[in-house]
Amino acid sequence: xxxxxxxxxxxxxxxxxxxxxxxxxxxxxxxxxxxxxxxxxxxxxxxxxxxxxxxxxxxxxxxxxxxxxxxxxxxxxxxxxxxxxxxxxxxxxxxxxxxxxxxxxxxxxxxxxxxxxxxxxxxxxxxxxxxxxxxxxxxxxxxxxxxxxxxxxxxxxxxxxxxxxxxxxxxxxxxxxxxxxxxxxxxxxxxxxxxxxxxxxxxxxxxxxxxxxxxxxxxxxxxxxxxxxxxxxxxxxxxxxxxxxxxxxxxxxxxxxxxxxxxxxxxxxxxxxxxxxxxxxxxxxxxxxxxxxxxxxxxxxxxxxxxxxxxxxxxxx
Amino acid sequence: xxxxxxxxxxxxxxxxxxxxxxxxxxxxxxxxxxxxxxxxxxxxxxxxxxxxxxxxxxxxxxxxxxxxxxxxxxxxxxxxxxxxxxxxxxxxxxxxxxxxxxxxxxxxxxxxxxxxxxxxxxxxxxxxxxxxxxxxxxxxxxxxxxxxxxxxxxxxxxxxxxxxxxxxxxxxxxxxxxxxxxxxxxxxxxxxxxxxxxxxxxxxxxxxxxxxxxxxxxxxxxxxxxxxxxxxxxxxxxxxxxxxxxxxxxxxxxxxxxxxxxxxxxxxxxxxxxxxxxxxxxxxxxxxxxxxxxxxxxxxxxxxxxxxxxxxxxxxxxxxxxxxxxxxxxxxxxxxxxxxxxxxxxxxxxxxxxxxxxxxxxxxxxxxxxxxxxxxxxxxxxxxxxxxxxxxxxxxxxxxxxxxxxxxxxxxxxxxxxxxxxxxxxxxxxxxxxxxxxxxxxxxxxxxxxxxxxxxxxxxxxxxxxxxxxxxxxxxxxxxxxxxxxxxxxxxxxxxxxxxxxxxxxxxxxxxxxxxxxxxxxxxxxxxxxxxxxxxxxxxxxxxxxxxxxxxxxxxxxxxxxxxxxxxxxxxxxxxxxxxxxxxxxxxxxxxxxxxxxxxxxxxxxxxxxxxxxxxxxxxxxxxxxxxxxxxxxxxxxxxxxxx
Numbered sequence: 001x002x003x004x005x006x007x008x009x010x011x012x013x014x015x016x017x018x019x020x021x022x023x024x025x026x027x028x029x030x031x032x033x034x035x036x037x038x039x040x041x042x043x044x045x046x047x048x049x050x051x052x053x054x055x056x057x058x059x060x061x062x063x064x065x066x067x068x069x070x071x072x073x074x075x076x077x078x079x080x081x082x083x084x085x086x087x088x089x090x091x092x093x094x095x096x097x098x099x100x101x102x103x104x105x106x107x108x109x110x111x112x113x114x115x116x117x118x119x120x121x122x123x124x125x126x127x128x129x130x131x132x133x134x135x136x137x138x139x140x141x142x143x144x145x146x147x148x149x150x151x152x153x154x155x156x157x158x159x160x161x162x163x164x165x166x167x168x169x170x171x172x173x174x175x176x177x178x179x180x181x182x183x184x185x186x187x188x189x190x191x192x193x194x195x196x197x198x199x200x201x202x203x204x205x206x207x208x209x210x211x212x213x214x215x216x217x218x219x220x221x222x223x224x225x226x227x228x229x230x231x232x233x234x235x236x237x238x239x240x241x242x243x244x245x246x247x248x249x250x251x252x253x254x255x256x257x258x259x260x261x262x263x264x265x266x267x268x269x270x271x272x273x274x275x276x277x278x279x280x281x282x283x284x285x286x287x288x289x290x291x292x293x294x295x296x297x298x299x300x301x302x303x304x305x306x307x308x309x310x311x312x313x314x315x316x317x
Numbered sequence: 318x319x320x321x322x323x324x325x326x327x328x329x330x331x332x333x334x335x336x337x338x339x340x341x342x343x344x345x346x347x348x349x350x351x352x353x354x355x356x357x358x359x360x361x362x363x364x365x366x367x368x369x370x371x372x373x374x375x376x377x378x379x380x381x382x383x384x385x386x387x388x389x390x391x392x393x394x395x396x397x398x399x400x401x402x403x404x405x406x407x408x409x410x411x412x413x414x415x416x417x418x419x420x421x422x423x424x425x426x427x428x429x430x431x432x433x434x435x436x437x438x439x440x441x442x443x444x445x446x447x448x449x450x451x452x453x454x455x456x457x458x459x460x461x462x463x464x465x466x467x468x469x470x471x472x473x474x475x476x477x478x479x480x481x482x483x484x485x486x487x488x489x490x491x492x493x494x495x496x497x498x499x500x501x502x503x504x505x506x507x508x509x510x511x512x513x514x515x516x517x518x519x520x521x522x523x524x525x526x527x528x529x530x531x532x533x534x535x536x537x538x539x540x541x542x543x544x545x546x547x548x549x550x551x552x553x554x555x556x557x558x559x560x561x562x563x564x565x566x567x568x569x570x571x572x573x574x575x576x577x578x579x580x581x582x583x584x585x586x587x588x589x590x591x592x593x594x595x596x597x598x599x600x601x602x603x604x605x606x607x608x609x610x611x612x613x614x615x616x617x618x619x620x621x622x623x624x625x626x627x628x629x630x631x632x633x634x635x636x637x638x639x640x641x642x643x644x645x646x647x648x649x650x651x652x653x654x655x656x657x658x659x660x661x662x663x664x665x666x667x668x669x670x671x672x673x674x675x676x677x678x679x680x681x682x683x684x685x686x687x688x689x690x691x692x693x694x695x696x697x698x699x700x701x702x703x704x705x706x707x708x709x710x711x712x713x714x715x716x717x718x719x720x721x722x723x724x725x726x727x728x729x730x731x732x733x734x735x736x737x738x739x740x741x742x743x744x745x746x747x748x749x750x751x752x753x754x755x756x757x758x759x760x761x762x763x764x765x766x767x768x769x770x771x772x773x774x775x776x777x778x779x780x781x782x783x784x785x786x787x788x789x790x791x792x793x794x795x796x797x798x799x800x801x802x803x804x805x806x807x808x809x810x811x812x813x814x815x816x817x818x819x820x821x822x823x824x825x826x827x828x829x830x831x832x833x834x835x836x837x838x839x840x841x842x843x844x845x846x847x848x849x850x851x852x853x854x855x856x857x858x859x860x861x862x863x864x865x866x867x868x869x870x871x872x873x874x875x876x877x878x879x880x881x882x883x884x885x886x887x888x889x890x891x892x893x894x895x896x897x898x899x900x901x902x903x904x905x906x907x908x909x910x911x912x913x914x915x916x917x918x919x920x921x922x923x924x925x926x927x928x929x930x931x932x933x934x935x936x937x938x939x940x941x942x943x944x945x946x947x948x949x950x951x952x953x954x955x956x957x958x959x960x961x
Contacts, residue, residue, distance in 0.1 A: 069777045078781065079778075080638065087615035090613060093573060093616055119604040119608070317359065
């Protein structure tokens with residue numbers, strides 16, 4: 001009997017995956033909300049990379065953006081306010097095989113979940129973390145967030161936010177063992193897609209801050225930024241997002257920025273006159289805690305029993 | 318040095334045979350009394366004795382020297398039969414100064430006739446204040462009836478080493494080795510094992526000190542004991558409760574321990590940090606208690622049953638995630654090594670104060686399984702049990718240990734690990750997409766789950782109210798059905814449980830109900846009263862949620878039922894507390910609600926285990942109060958004149 005070459009065999013379950021394969025329930029975000037763009041971007045990434053829905057996990061906290069897992073067809077975990085990162089770390093610890101995404105918001109990450117944010121950067125376990133930053137609490141109806149601009153009116157500060165906002169980029173870039181920091185915006189879909197693609201390929205924790213419109217509560221804040229290209233600074237570099245042919249038209253303000261330069265990244269991040277868009281920092285050689293936590297996977301039952309007997313013998317009397 | 322060089326005990330001293338003895342080593346923190354006590358405990362277990370050891374822990378890392386608060390050490394109770402608790406008054410105490418003894422006296426650790434082998438160097442101290450304090454103590458101890466033997470420990474050590482503060486504990490161990498006629502070679506072996514990591518010089522010097530202490534005792538002490546020994550042919554191990562929890566974790570096939578340091582639970586993780594990798598797992602030290610729990614939740618979701626180890630304050634912080642684990646039906650084990658509360662409370666001390674928090678500590682309805690080991694052996698096996706329960710019933714299981722079990726050492730039958738304990742939690746075959754991730758069985762509430770990576774199983778786990786397909790659902794009937802399904806799992810487990818065994822007769826005047834580490838002391842108190850004809854029995858509960866079945870039936874066979882617990886309750890006769898405002902001990906509260914029986918309670922929060930004698934006294938008072946005789950028989954004579 002003649003044998004077919006192995007490469008000719010095909011697993012009957014394998015087929016080309018289309019965008020429809022990643023559709024969850026119908027999104028219920030407000031019309032014009034930046035979350036819609038984010039959802040489409042991640043779905044396209046999964047389609048482009050042909051990642052089976054069952055091999056991807058999206059973990060989120062609580063807030064408007066954290067509804068994300070319900071609207072994408074993958075494994076999802078819609079957890080607790082501020083705490084998606086510890087859950088994602090627990091998933092990653094013993095599952096190097098999964099494609100792992102974390103969706104969080106400015107209240108979730110930069111207020112109630114701050115401790116986890118700081119330490120997750122240091123752990124640098126492989127995952128793509130997207131901070132959807134609309135500068136306001138939306139789900140609970142317009143309260144001040146840590147990134148709300150000073151003077152911004154909200155239901156908790158009707159006279160205007162009393163303090164200047166914190167800068168998530170500067171904070172992340174100052175944490176030991178930071179390995180990937182980027183910023184994009186929901187209204188530049190091609191840029192968003194290239195950032196997510198780089199982040200997903202990054203060997204470690206990739207932190208993306210997504211500037212995101214909230215047409216319902218913060219339109220007055222975001223509309224001027226979105227519509228004035230001079231307030232956005234495009235970062236380009238072969239190691240980050242490379243320069244594109246039509247950049248010049250969309251982004252009059254551009255800066256060649258080497259993402260291996262941490263000091264420059266911190267400078268760029270702290271600029272208040274423009275919103276930098278691009279990869280600020282990237283270090284593919286940073287220490288990865290998930291390589292430690294996965295040690296011992298697949299040890300046989302017989303080996304475990306033998307080790308256990310040795311442990312017990314130490315206590316024998 | 319070899320054991321052959323040990324002098325034979327002075328033949329003029331008759332050895333008294335005793336059925337059991339309690340020995341304490343007490344000193345300032347850092348003088349090594351705990352090491353000496355642990356070694357004595359190990360050697361006694363190796364010699365075939367039943368043993369229970371209790372650490373005497375100062376509240377601070379480095380308390381001032383010669384202070385009452387600074388007492389550090391170890392109590393070793395060794396006997397012919399199995400020993401289940403720390404016992405009452407000590408028989409022999411080795412003390413490096415007289416001040417540390419006061420704190421032990423305050424907690425009733427000694428009795429008339431207790432022999433105190435006391436370092437005598439303070440009699441010649443440069444400070445007049447110290448000399449006077451020492452002299453006063455000798456007089457005072459004599460008046461109370463303690464038998465003080467002054468021992469020139471430091472002077473004798475200086476014949477061997479230059480700095481007697483290093484190694485005095487080993488000299489004292491040598492003295493006790495002679496005093497109890499222990500096998501010198503066994504002591505030497507254990508000493509070598511204990512100090513191996515400190516280098517050959519330290520081991521050699523310690524063996525010399527051991528020998529010196531032994532020789533001094535042989536030449537100077539006029540009394541000597543031998544604790545009876547029952548023949549044993551089974552392999553035994555000796556360890557403390559936290560080590561047993563750690564080994565149980567390994568035997569359960571748990572690959573992930575995520576924790577945050579907290580007394581008195583941390584030593585579980587210390588052991589696992591060294592050893593879990595040997596069975597293919599790892600320990601994650603998280604940035605806080607919340608994250609430690611979140612990490613466990615994530616690992617559980619990804620198909621690994623994890624353990625997180627904590628104590629009261631940590632349990633409080635984990636509460637939100639515990640609620641999520643119940644809601645999302647994720648299997649994981651939470652070990653709570655209870656300490657004194659509330660708030661920061663008594664970090665190193667004993668209390669059983671977290672029972673109701675474990676059961677009801679989350680907002681909303683969060684049914685979960687709660688079990689409590691009552692011996693060191695159960696600490697081992699209950700982790701294996703907890704993991705199986707977590708997976709079978711798809712949710713968190715809380716295991717309540719406490720500071721008494723954590724540091725108490727007890728020998729028990731060597732467990733025989735079984736590959737079935739290790740088996741992977743879930744089948745990774747393709748999932749039928751028609752089967753929802755929460756296909757609650759209407760009768761049992763049980764369902765199985767697809768885990769990430771499993772083809773066909775993609776779904777979103779959520780802490781929001783959800784239906785069988787894990788879709789967010791705000792509809793009233795769905796919410797009712799989902800909460801009922803999660804609750805039903807406890808009823809299902811309940812149906813598989815047996816009624817608890819009764820210690821003593823199955824009917825009588827008084828039934829004592831306990832849980833957790835008080836088992837040994839309660840049963841010993843019950844046995845003493847029963848020996849005098851008192852109609853007392855006891856029941857000890859291992860399952861607290863759900864409670865074990867048949868309790869109301871058992872309670873009805875006794876005139877009175879009461880719990881004995883180490884948590885707070887108002888005394889029944891407290892004139893400042895109106896009857897209707899009386900707050901009951903935690904198990905009593907639960908039993909009253911569940912059985913509608915008038916369950917009484919007696920509880921104290923001394924920060925230490927309840928000695929059997931204290932429980933005995935309380936139970937006798939209860940019997941006497943209702944006119945039932947519990948006449949105390951003449952106890953055995955005590956002190957060094959005693960003979961068995």
